[in-house]
Amino acid sequence: MENRVFNKQTKLSEHLASPSEASLGHLSELNGSRLSPHFTLGELCKTSVNSLDGNIPGQEEIENLKRLCPWLEELRKRYNERYNSLPLQGEMEEVTNQQNERPPLAPPVGGGNEEPIIISSGYRSPEVNRCVGGAHSSNHLTGCAVDIRCVGVEQAIRYAAILLDTADDWKQDFDELLIERNRKGRYWVHFAVRPPHEGNRRKVMMVST
Numbered sequence: 001m002e003n004r005v006f007n008k009q010t011k012l013s014e015h016l017a018s019p020s021e022a023s024l025g026h027l028s029e030l031n032g033s034r035l036s037p038h039f040t041l042g043e044l045c046k047t048s049v050n051s052l053d054g055n056i057p058g059q060e061e062i063e064n065l066k067r068l069c070p071w072l073e074e075l076r077k078r079y080n081e082r083y084n085s086l087p088l089q090g091e092m093e094e095v096t097n098q099q100n101e102r103p104p105l106a107p108p109v110g111g112g113n114e115e116p117i118i119i120s121s122g123y124r125s126p127e128v129n130r131c132v133g134g135a136h137s138s139n140h141l142t143g144c145a146v147d148i149r150c151v152g153v154e155q156a157i158r159y160a161a162i163l164l165d166t167a168d169d170w171k172q173d174f175d176e177l178l179i180e181r182n183r184k185g186r187y188w189v190h191f192a193v194r195p196p197h198e199g200n201r202r203k204v205m206m207v208s209t
């Protein structure tokens with residue numbers, strides 16, 4: 001599995017470095033394969049499916065993936081600010097003094113380090129989408145959607161709340177915000193933003209697959 005993923009990433013970077021891709025004029029703009037400070041093109045195209053086409057997006061799909069990145073950066077920032085910050089030293093002492101009979105507070109998740117947002121699926125070629133049983137009109141096919149891995153339902157709800165707040169604060173619409181759960185009890189947030197001229201429906205749902 002590791003090798004397969006590695007091979008896919010190698011293929012993608014080889015493709016990006018090829019003269020034909022460079023001639024599209026967006027290679028330098030992408031600054032290698034980084035679409036934003038914390039998200040790379042490779043992360044947003046990775047797949048465990050060993051497809052013949054290598055799951056390589058075109059220019060339009062890359063533009064769509066780039067449109068998602070400010071949302072993902074904001075999610076990362078706000079999630080870490082709200083849920084992953086160490087209490088100030090003074091606050092910690094106060095809590096300890098007042099509640100001597102209680103055990104000390106557990107350290108925050110991630111030990112105060114920034115928690116990353118993990119993308120389990122972003123762009124999907126038609127072949128990859130077929131293999132994973134994606135919908136025919138899936139926003140993944142155009143690079144407009146990502147699946148964000150969640151530890152459990154609580155994290156899924158927190159991610160969803162932050163994305164809704166961000167949409168309100170920015171006065172921008174998204175197309176889909178789905179909290180999804182599979183039969184194994186795994187949760188993820190499917191989040192999609194389409195180009196403005198295609199219309200964003202602000203569809204919010206809980207989905208069991």
Ligand SMILES: [Zn+2]
Nearest residue numbers: 145146147190
């Ligand atoms: Zn999805």
